[in-house]
Amino acid sequence: MPVTPTEQIWRNGNWIKWEDATLHVLSHVVSYGSAVFEGIRCYDTKQGPAIFRLREHIQRLINSAKIYRMELPYSVEQFGNVATELVRRNKLNACYVKPMVLRGYGEVGVNPLNSPIDCYMACWTWGAYLGPEALSKGVEVGVSSWTRIAPNTLPAMSKAAANYMNSQLIRMEAQFNGYTEGIALDTDGHVSEGSGMNVFLVHEGKLYTPPLATSILPGITRDAIVTIAQDLDIPVKETVIPREMLYIADEVFFVGTAVEVTPIRSVDHIQVGKGSMGPVTRRIQEEFFALTSGTKQDRHNWLTPVNAPVSAVR
Numbered sequence: 573m574p575v576t577p578t579e580q581i582w583r584n585g586n587w588i589k590w591e592d593a594t595l596h597v598l599s600h601v602v603s604y605g606s607a608v609f610e611g612i613r614c615y616d617t618k619q620g621p622a623i624f625r626l627r628e629h630i631q632r633l634i635n636s637a638k639i640y641r642m643e644l645p646y647s648v649e650q651f652g653n654v655a656t657e658l659v660r661r662n663k664l665n666a667c668y669v670k671p672m673v674l675r676g677y678g679e680v681g682v683n684p685l686n687s688p689i690d691c692y693m694a695c696w697t698w699g700a701y702l703g704p705e706a707l708s709k710g711v712e713v714g715v716s717s718w719t720r721i722a723p724n725t726l727p728a729m730s731k732a733a734a735n736y737m738n739s740q741l742i743r744m745e746a747q748f749n750g751y752t753e754g755i756a757l758d759t760d761g762h763v764s765e766g767s768g769m770n771v772f773l774v775h776e777g778k779l780y781t782p783p784l785a786t787s788i789l790p791g792i793t794r795d796a797i798v799t800i801a802q803d804l805d806i807p808v809k810e811t812v813i814p815r816e817m818l819y820i821a822d823e824v825f826f827v828g829t830a831v832e833v834t835p836i837r838s839v840d841h842i843q844v845g846k847g848s849m850g851p852v853t854r855r856i857q858e859e860f861f862a863l864t865s866g867t868k869q870d871r872h873n874w875l876t877p878v879n880a881p882v883s884a885v886r
């Protein structure tokens with residue numbers, strides 16, 4: 573996905589030009605993948621640009637860093653205020669906001685502790701991740717031959733750059749096999765998640781999603797979808813899901829900051845339901861977009877307005 577440069581990026585408390593946000597090639601992160609990050613959407617709502625679940629994303633960033641013993645000098649509020657100022661300074665409406673924490677240029681060698689921790693935040697314009705048709709027509713996916721990261725190897729709960737080497741294998745394999753995306757299984761062969769998105773399925777009127785112990789990222793959209801389902805009186809169960817449930821489910825869909833709510837038409841060339849967006853997916857997708865576009869009242873306080881006069885990170 574090509575990126576259009578914006579004007580400014582935030583680095584360690586200062587505003588710098590997009591083109592000045594460069595690293596030394598011997599920075600620790602380059603050799604050892606030592607970075608954690610977030611991906612957050614800012615929606616162009618009816619009430620002006622607003623960042624979706626900003627507080628939860630920043631809290632996950634801080635958690636991701638804590639797992640790797642990275643001490644951060646900024647609080648949720650401070651990072652949150654940077655995010656809103658960043659979007660304002662770059663004069664964007666709908667965009668993607670990416671905070672990053674990395675081990676910079678210090679010592680060479682595996683031990684990260686003597687390399688500085690650098691914090692960055694950038695944003696840029698962003699549309700539908702899997703193309704505009706994916707949200708309405710759905711996508712074709714395949715179960716990956718790559719297993720999701722095993723428990724107690726790379727911590728899946730940390731949104732760490734290194735985890736995305738596994739995601740890249742899943743994503744590339746899917747593309748070479750003619751699928752839009754892949755679904756990875758965990759080390760026990762149970763459904764885990766996509767390369768950068770969580771999975772839900774509908775079976776006999778109930779919604780199912782795999783639990784944290786199946787090596788998933790604790791998705792913030794996943795959490796929002798569970799809440800939306802409860803609001804809509806759709807029963808939700810977080811449980812271990814065998815692979816074959818993907819084939820017999822009435823509906824399967826991806827959720828995530830990037831994919832939002834994207835229906836899945838087929839898995840391993842086996843048609844899911846009627847091969848188009850199912851009624852439960854549609855209700856959830858409509859409610860999700862009604863909330864993120866501001867056409868429905870923000871009843872869960874999920875939107876932080878970018879142009880609010882006082883700091884109100886939500």
Ligand SMILES: Cc1ncc(COP(=O)(O)O)c(C=O)c1O
Pocket residue numbers: 611739765766767768769770788789790791792793794827828829830
């Ligand atoms: C591996 C992985 N799983 C799930 C998700 C979905 O998480 P969220 O809804 O917080 O974007 C992402 C995206 O960040 C991801 O990279």
